[in-house]
Amino acid sequence: MTREIICTNCPIGCPLTVEFEDGKILSITGNTCKNGITFGTNEVLCPKRTITTIVKMENRSGMLPVKSASELPKERIFEFMAIINKVTAKAPVRCGDVIISDIGGTGIDIVATKTVE
């Protein structure tokens, strides 16, 4: 099988052609640097994404911006969003505070990206 993807590792955005079969990469072309090989491999075999979203505040108006501390498996994003959407944050919150620990058993936290006094 072949997939055409854009490497988003840097602003150049090289168009990659990834050939794969039975969970193995056969070839990757179109990359300008070796990071494109890593990107193309991960994107086809185990795609991951950083979640950036907002949660409700309990004792303040408005929403608190949050993100995953690192990338999460893309195929579970809806599961993670369902967990995040049930959570509220209570001020004061510092940027970097853990809002959800170990989301979905991944070992990755959802953290605040803004301080709210």
Ligand code: SF4
């Ligand atoms: S292959 Fe290298 S140069 Fe091209 S977009 Fe990816 S990181 Fe940038």
